[in-house]
Amino acid sequence: MATIYDIAKKAGVSVATVSRVLNGVDHPVREETRKKIIDAAKELGYRPNKIAKSLAHRRTYTVALLIPSITNNFYTEIAEVIEQKLGEKGYSTYLCNTQRMIEKETQYVDDLIARRVDGVIFSPTRVKPEDNLVNARNLEELRKNGIAVVAFGSHFSNVSQVYINTYEGALEATRYLLELGHRRIGFIDGLEAGTRKSRRRGYMDALRMAGIEIDANLIVSGNLEMDGGYECVRKLMQIEEPPTAIIAVNNLMAVGALKGAKDMGIDVPGELSIIGFDDSKLSEVVEPPLTVVKQPLKEIGDVAVGLLMEQIEGESMPRMVELKTQLIIRVSCTRKR
Template identity: 35%
Template structure:
């Protein structure tokens, strides 16, 4: 079977009745080209299905036009939100996104630096926990690779970053349960390597202390921000006597797992057990009952961080620390505890 011939810049120039150099100027957004000529060139490109060779453009400008996104084992929903935000900002730009999942930023720092160098990236977005890793950021500065941080909790003031207040968000989630009348509240923590895990626990403890409620050690279980780890943690909490009347999980995957664990025990949510999640990911809306959760604007944070990174690549001043607002979304997974 004969493969169809790929259109070239010469073909576009011939159809648009301009020179190849003019086509190149249009593709590269260079000045001194009239709107009428730009329109003819773009119409020819669409008709011929011509796509500029980004790699070739990079060779000319000593750029790869590749931006990396580094993340470590988060929930699938979180990754999707990160990519959606980054890609939305890249729409219409010549830069492309390279997704770089890693096993452990703490244990494999040298490997990650080598990976970023070998990928010939122009810049990189750092998602948690990479966004809180001082050694990684120092290495990136040393090699001159621009970076922007998504949802950092520590080391603020080091490079461009977009985050929200995890302490305040967790505090509001816990206060919601307290206002409903819950006093025995279980907590499922996230991955201990993520700074947000400690920040969310601090917020929860502050809210309970303010209400005069003790968070006993047996009511705190550890997870990994995954469904399976949340299921195991929720089973341990529900095996306590007395069991908690509410569970506050540090992400939606673990909260959804808590609902599953409740059903295994013959409990109804929210009549017998209230459950609160964190993130407002897709699973929070499809699980039954829909989760009361904290909306963390992950997509917006990735969009803003990418915008800062593109600005840095264009020579604009380095962005500072931007904080976006969270929101408590009250759905059907929470209710007052049963009397007695």
């Protein structure tokens, strides 16, 4: 494969001149020389070597997207904008999918440091509560090695992040159900919940403010996949006084819950109202279409890239951007009878 030395020889100039011409550096070069170089490069089928460039520049123009799942549409939708925006700015994206395995997150972080990525967009993998510590350590490791980071989907200190106010989202969803007359509202939470338990807090606060006591039996946890929702709804519907409405903290569990209810012969929304989190094709297409708390996925990706660029190219300090959710009302909820 041709190098700039080959071009230099062919054009009868030095490599410095070749580099200048090929990179449009601000240094005078005679038009004639320029042409010779361009021609030589073309004839040799020259392909710049970004590895060598990276080494010299100490910049790789690569960013990693480090997420817990890539089969969940929530991440996929965000990934699409992120990859696109980064591409527009000349960055390539490493896909790092932990599959919710915390050890993989740490492995990735090690490798990404070795690969000298310029930045990482990070949504923590958290299955057990202790994983939070690992997440924080990983984040710190990245920062210590001079890598820009922006997080989403959880809270960390001293890191840029796009924060989606799911507390309010859950609050709004719960209030909506209350307005429909529901009093026994089930809550399908994620794996031991995040650090802040925002959604759960929103749910509980809405109930409290309405003067309804929290019933621990109405709160169960699932694995964030469809089967998790499926199991949870069975549990919830078998307690003494089952709920007449249910909120699930993510898209897949909401659909799983719907399926579970149907399989138990429960009519949705007739006998049971369901609200999910995260909008997607799934929620629309299911029968009945799900009312959901939508998170602004495109915007999350957009903002994440923006915050990252601020750090990489602008050297600015970490900061947080807050985004709001939106309640999309479809037909999976109805007035309590």
